[in-house]
Amino acid sequence: MKRRQWVPMAVGLLVAVGLALGPTEAQQAPVFKVGVVTSLSGEMNFGGNVTKRGYDLWADTVNAAGGIAIGGNRYKVQLVYGDDQSSPATAALAAERLITQEKVDFILGPYASGTTLAVAPITEKYKVPHITGSAESPLIWKQKFKYTFGTIPAVNQIAPASIKTLAKDVKPAPKTVAVIGIDDAFSKFAAQAFKDSAEQAGLKVVKFEIVPEGADYTPTITAVKAANPDILAIGSHEKAAMEMIKAAKELGFAPKAIVQHYGMTTPDFLKGLGKDAEFIFGSSVWTAALKHKGNDPFGTPAKYAEVFQKKYGTPPDYTEAASTAAGLAFEAALKQIGATPPLDQKEKDALVAALEKLNIKTFYGPIKFATEGDFYHDNVGLSSIALQIQGGKIVEVGPGALKVISPKYPMPAWTKR
Amino acid sequence: MELFLQTLLDGVLIGGTLVVIAAGFSLCFGVMDVIDFAVGEWVMLGAYTAFWFQEFTGGDPMAALPLFFALFFAGGYLLQPLIQRVTAGKRPHPVLMGLLFTFGLATVAKGSALYFWGFNFRSIRTWLSGQNVQIGITVPSLRFAGFLFGVFATLTFMAFLYWTRTGRAIRATAQDRVTAGLLGVDVRRISALVYAVYAGLTGMAGVLIGALFSIHAGMGLRYTTLAFFVVVLAGMGFVPGVIPAALFMGLLQSLTAVYLGSRYVGLALFGVFYLTLVVAPKGLFGRGS
Numbered sequence: 001m002k003r004r005q006w007v008p009m010a011v012g013l014l015v016a017v018g019l020a021l022g023p024t025e026a027q028q029a030p031v032f033k034v035g036v037v038t039s040l041s042g043e044m045n046f047g048g049n050v051t052k053r054g055y056d057l058w059a060d061t062v063n064a065a066g067g068i069a070i071g072g073n074r075y076k077v078q079l080v081y082g083d084d085q086s087s088p089a090t091a092a093l094a095a096e097r098l099i100t101q102e103k104v105d106f107i108l109g110p111y112a113s114g115t116t117l118a119v120a121p122i123t124e125k126y127k128v129p130h131i132t133g134s135a136e137s138p139l140i141w142k143q144k145f146k147y148t149f150g151t152i153p154a155v156n157q158i159a160p161a162s163i164k165t166l167a168k169d170v171k172p173a174p175k176t177v178a179v180i181g182i183d184d185a186f187s188k189f190a191a192q193a194f195k196d197s198a199e200q201a202g203l204k205v206v207k208f209e210i211v212p213e214g215a216d217y218t219p220t221i222t223a224v225k226a227a228n229p230d231i232l233a234i235g236s237h238e239k240a241a242m243e244m245i246k247a248a249k250e251l252g253f254a255p256k257a258i259v260q261h262y263g264m265t266t267p268d269f270l271k272g273l274g275k276d277a278e279f280i281f282g283s284s285v286w287t288a289a290l291k292h293k294g295n296d297p298f299g300t301p302a303k304y305a306e307v308f309q310k311k312y313g314t315p316p317d318y319t320e321a322a323s324t325a326a327g328l329a330f331e332a333a334l335k336q337i338g339a340t341p342p343l344d345q346k347e348k349d350a351l352v353a354a355l356e357k358l359n360i361k362t363f364y365g366p367i368k369f370a371t372e373g374d375f376y377h378d379n380v381g382l383s384s385i386a387l388q389i390q391g392g393k394i395v396e397v398g399p400g401a402l403k404v405i406s407p408k409y410p411m412p413a414w415t416k417r
Numbered sequence: 418m419e420l421f422l423q424t425l426l427d428g429v430l431i432g433g434t435l436v437v438i439a440a441g442f443s444l445c446f447g448v449m450d451v452i453d454f455a456v457g458e459w460v461m462l463g464a465y466t467a468f469w470f471q472e473f474t475g476g477d478p479m480a481a482l483p484l485f486f487a488l489f490f491a492g493g494y495l496l497q498p499l500i501q502r503v504t505a506g507k508r509p510h511p512v513l514m515g516l517l518f519t520f521g522l523a524t525v526a527k528g529s530a531l532y533f534w535g536f537n538f539r540s541i542r543t544w545l546s547g548q549n550v551q552i553g554i555t556v557p558s559l560r561f562a563g564f565l566f567g568v569f570a571t572l573t574f575m576a577f578l579y580w581t582r583t584g585r586a587i588r589a590t591a592q593d594r595v596t597a598g599l600l601g602v603d604v605r606r607i608s609a610l611v612y613a614v615y616a617g618l619t620g621m622a623g624v625l626i627g628a629l630f631s632i633h634a635g636m637g638l639r640y641t642t643l644a645f646f647v648v649v650l651a652g653m654g655f656v657p658g659v660i661p662a663a664l665f666m667g668l669l670q671s672l673t674a675v676y677l678g679s680r681y682v683g684l685a686l687f688g689v690f691y692l693t694l695v696v697a698p699k700g701l702f703g704r705g706s
């Protein structure tokens with residue numbers, strides 16, 4: 001075959017493939033097009049997929065019931081994904097593409113705070129409602145974005161629970177703490193929250209360091225070991241925490257307690273660290289053991305956990321629950337305003353107004369967004385629980401009356417287990 | 418004092434994890450004139466292969482290191498002719514072509530890993546995991562084993578380069594491809610052999626790195642960057658310079674992290690990298706090409 005024949009043939013083939021893969025179904029009843037920006041590749045792809053599971057479970061549940069019931073009809077939802085590749089710049093591009101080209105009605109937000117902070121100005125610019133089910137940085141709410149909401153409380157609301165429990169509920173009480181935080185929009189604030197709550201509780205912070213992601217953490221842990229704190233608190237996502245705990249074990253450094261946020265509630269953390277995950281503290285705003293009752297299809301945390309386990313083969317953690325709850329919040333607000341797809345600008349603004357007034361009870365707990373203050377548009381209905389891994393399970397250990405099982409303290413040396 | 422000694426040891430051991438990767442990378446450049454952008458992906462694939470090995474057999478991947486070497490050796494041997502094709506012949510800018518092609522390989526490897534192994538962070542356990550020996554300072558067993566392995570593998574490899582006939586052919590090819598070819602060296606076979614050894618060594622290093630850290634599709638980039646740093650410091654293509662250069666990089670990381678703060682590690686590394694390029698483009702020993 002001659003070389004010049006290749007080009008038209010290749011083009012023809014591509015077009016044919018494109019046609020075969022493209023939409024061939026006739027347009028049925030209108031659906032809500034929901035844009036999802038999250039990390040499906042890159043450093044944060046684990047967390048990105050965690051949020052994806054939460055959002056997918058909401059969409060699948062809605063669609064299995066025939067769709068969202070509005071004015072006698074049912075409208076299905078269609079999730080359109082935009083991969084942010086774990087980078088804020090790509091997140092902004094993905095949001096822009098979903099809004100201008102895919103013409104989505106509203107947006108479910110990214111996993112990480114850095115990417116969320118890049119998406120929020122875009123949804124602001126195009127006036128598209130946006131709820132994040134995962135991002136925890138308090139920075140997001142301080143900027144008072146009109147179109148951005150969050151079902152998960154800010155990290156400085158969640159993370160202190162474990163420190164409070166350690167400061168008040170264990171004997172002999174710890175006196176010193178070292179805090180390591182990873183340098184990103186979420187982890188830095190997690191570390192700051194550990195530091196602030198420790199100081200409030202009268203603990204002495206002997207070391208506070210922000211370190212870059214992706215480093216070899218042995219020198220950092222060596223420096224912490226030299227400071228000899230009672231508590232090591234790690235503000236990071238799951239991967240960095242796992243690597244730091246591995247490094248601590250290699251260096252034979254066993255403080256009386258290790259506190260971590262966020263990651264110890266994910267199944268991968270338990271699986272990756274195995275027995276070394278034992279005794280590690282963390283905090284959460286939702287566990288399957290809580291007694292919430294809601295009007296949504298899941299109703300209770302236990303039921304949600306059961307459905308989730310059946311679909312994905314692992315138990316859910318609070319990020320997945322909060323992501324599903326973000327969908328529920330949109331669904332409730334849409335029903336209230338009775339808007340049908342596609343939403344025009346007036347309806348999108350009405351949706352934001354409805355979200356501001358929203359006060360619903362779900363399997364995830366109450367959802368009520370603040371309309372003023374430092375947590376503007378963040379869910380303020382939930383309280384934080386201290387957790388610990390005991391016997392390969394995550395149990396509620398405080399603070400105070402939220403305790404189900406007593407915390408185990410101090411943590412034994414690595415060699416005495 | 419204890420902190421200082423521990424910091425030095427940490428640094429040496431960090432360097433140790435890089436030695437093998439950088440040695441292979443350096444030789445690959447010397448012989449094939451290819452800057453292999455996929456070096457980190459060989460590490461990643463090595464780690465995932467070890468994960469699978471442990472998942473399916475329950476065995477200790479450390480015990481099966483020779484098996485991984487053989488596997489990656491074969492993989493490299495089969496892949497090399499493809500790289501050869503892209504970088505040889507009448508194509509313009511062969512170095513750039515090699516860079517682009519291996520960048521593509523890296524992207525494909527990353528995407529495939531995400532597809533086949535999923536997004537979860539994986540871990541492997543070896544009998545040395547989490548162990549340590551106290552001698553006043555703490556010697557982490559697995560890292561120490563990795564260090565010994567790295568230095569041993571690199572020295573063996575260099576012995577092969579300098580004391581055998583094939584080794585001499587490899588060095589001749591690295592010096593001058595055309596002349597080596599004219600004198601009867603089968604340049605293609607030598608190139609394939611070098612790439613195979615390089616892939617084998619890097620895959621093995623991946624097993625150790627997988628046991629030390631966590632395994633995920635994006636883990637390779639860090640090693641591509643670090644291998645690049647080490648090789649520039651050692652002098653491009655100058656294999657004997659790799660061991661001191663890797664140890665220097667490790668010590669730099671460790672000392673900066675402990676005495677200045679971890680946030681300055683990147684600055685220190687890039688600073689040295691930059692200075693080397695400006696002041697001593699042939700590397701610390703002036704022997705690079």
